[in-house]
Amino acid sequence: MGGFFGVASKNDAVLDTFFGVDYHSHLGTRRAGMAAMDAELGMQRKIHKIENSPFRTKFERILDEMEGKTAVGCISDADAQPLLIRSNHGLYAICTIGIINNSDALVKQYLSFSGGHFGAMTTTGVTGINASELVAAMIDQKSDFAEGIRFAQDVIDGTASILILKEDGNLIAARDKVGRIPVLIGKREDGFCVSFEDFAYKKLGFEDYKELGPGEIVEISADRVEVLSPARKKKKICAFLWSYYGYPTSCYEGVNVEVMRYRNGQIMAKTDKLLNIAQGIDYVSGVPDSGTPHAIGYANESGVPFARPFIKYTPTWPRSFMPSNQRERSRVAKMKQIPVHELIKDKKLLFVDDSIVRGTQLRETVEFLYENGAKEVHMRSACPPIMYGCKYLNFSRGTSDMDLISRSTIMELEGEEGFKHIDEYSDASTERGAKMRKAICEKLHFASLEFQSLEGIVEAIGLPEDELCTYCWNGKG
Numbered sequence: 001m002g003g004f005f006g007v008a009s010k011n012d013a014v015l016d017t018f019f020g021v022d023y024h025s026h027l028g029t030r031r032a033g034m035a036a037m038d039a040e041l042g043m044q045r046k047i048h049k050i051e052n053s054p055f056r057t058k059f060e061r062i063l064d065e066m067e068g069k070t071a072v073g074c075i076s077d078a079d080a081q082p083l084l085i086r087s088n089h090g091l092y093a094i095c096t097i098g099i100i101n102n103s104d105a106l107v108k109q110y111l112s113f114s115g116g117h118f119g120a121m122t123t124t125g126v127t128g129i130n131a132s133e134l135v136a137a138m139i140d141q142k143s144d145f146a147e148g149i150r151f152a153q154d155v156i157d158g159t160a161s162i163l164i165l166k167e168d169g170n171l172i173a174a175r176d177k178v179g180r181i182p183v184l185i186g187k188r189e190d191g192f193c194v195s196f197e198d199f200a201y202k203k204l205g206f207e208d209y210k211e212l213g214p215g216e217i218v219e220i221s222a223d224r225v226e227v228l229s230p231a232r233k234k235k236k237i238c239a240f241l242w243s244y245y246g247y248p249t250s251c252y253e254g255v256n257v258e259v260m261r262y263r264n265g266q267i268m269a270k271t272d273k274l275l276n277i278a279q280g281i282d283y284v285s286g287v288p289d290s291g292t293p294h295a296i297g298y299a300n301e302s303g304v305p306f307a308r309p310f311i312k313y314t315p316t317w318p319r320s321f322m323p324s325n326q327r328e329r330s331r332v333a334k335m336k337q338i339p340v341h342e343l344i345k346d347k348k349l350l351f352v353d354d355s356i357v358r359g360t361q362l363r364e365t366v367e368f369l370y371e372n373g374a375k376e377v378h379m380r381s382a383c384p385p386i387m388y389g390c391k392y393l394n395f396s397r398g399t400s401d402m403d404l405i406s407r408s409t410i411m412e413l414e415g416e417e418g419f420k421h422i423d424e425y426s427d428a429s430t431e432r433g434a435k436m437r438k439a440i441c442e443k444l445h446f447a448s449l450e451f452q453s454l455e456g457i458v459e460a461i462g463l464p465e466d467e468l469c470t471y472c473w474n475g476k477g
């Protein structure tokens with residue numbers, strides 16, 4: 001994924017930007033960067049790897065290194081950003097979030113007429129081109145930023161939200177064409193900020209000013225926000241923001257993530273009650289961390305106590321510590337899970353996970369619970385079966401379709417023919433749906449398995465279904 005934050009202020013903007021970007025650290029683990037514009041010092045920029053130490057540690061000396069009344073920064077799971085670009089639009093810094101699926105074609109097309117070039121990279125992308133550089137090349141083909149960004153939005157197959165710091169000290173922010181990810185504007189006495197997460201700016205004393213609509217482009221100075229291009233009509237915000245990767249304290253489209261998760265768990269518990277399944281459960285638990293709020297909602301509705309039969313030991317394990325070899329990865333995952341024996345031995349446990357993607361990790365967690373004496377481990381997925389890998393975001397869970405446990409199970413059950421009946425497999429009440437659930441239960445050693453329904457999760461989010469991207473579940477993006 002990735003996230004960005006920018007400030008245009010009457011005072012120095014670097015410290016606010018530093019804290020604002022830091023509050024986006026949950027959105028990426030590879031690179032982070034900041035840029036600031038100062039009338040005397042000009043454009044300044046720093047980029048660091050954050051794979052082994054967090055943003056705050058890497059940028060703690062930023063106040064000695066940068067000055068400016070406007071600044072931007074980003075956390076990135078992919079390329080190094082912000083990039084500094086000198087073009088027909090002057091000097092500017094650019095950060096982008098998203099994914100460009102047709103970068104090969106765009107690069108080829110650009111090179112065929114421009115006589116220009118791109119910096120070649122060895123570490124990223126299909127084309128080995130930095131995505132922000134490619135977006136900048138699209139923007140620079142037109143006579144001003146607004147026209148250039150609209151052009152980029154139209155030719156990019158994928159998603160690109162854009163934050164630009166201009167040489168004149170103004171910011172330009174653009175939400176991706178269908179608003180798959182949020183871009184919010186905050187307001188404070190001395191200026192404005194741009195952010196992915198609203199809590200990030202509220203902690204810095206900014207208040208809600210506006211949430212950009214799909215494709216909307218604005219120019220921001222310390223005094224005003226000017227709309228350069230209005231919102232487009234079609235909206236498809238990522239539903240996974242609420243169920244998995246959004247920060248619990250965040251609100252997107254006015255809907256808080258934590259509250260949506262309670263509601264989601266509540267709906268699943270009501271359905272189980274109605275169908276009279278999962279009786280005699282001793283404890284309801286969440287697979288940490290993002291399964292937990294769904295489980296709280298489930299427990300509150302069902303009346304079964306919530307408990308944490310195992311707790312992750314996190315203080316000494318950086319989130320991004322990831323040995324390259326699978327055996328060691330599994331070992332690290334196991335070492336983090338510390339059991340509370342009194343809550344496991346001879347107990348019937350019902351766990352709620354945010355989603356079930358490949359199931360590899362979950363199978364190990366369930367084995368660990370049985371090894372520690374659990375009598376039964378039931379599983380609930382807080383979202384419908386994942387049938388398609390995400391093609392719209394640079395999502396750390398982005399995976400090939402056949403790695404998805406729902407797909408691979410369908411393949412085992414009836415081969416390619418099964419993919420013509422995805423809707424039936426998603427639906428627990430059909431014969432195919434029941435068979436898929438049974439097969440996954442056997443593979444992953446669950447006593448029972450249910451998935452939240454599409455209607456259930458849409459109800460929990462509370463927005464019209466046609467404004468949500470639900471591609472992962474039903475192929476409608």
Ligand code: SF4
Nearest residue numbers: 238239390469471472
């Ligand atoms: S495909 Fe899934 S993860 Fe990707 S944008 Fe759509 S809902 Fe979000």
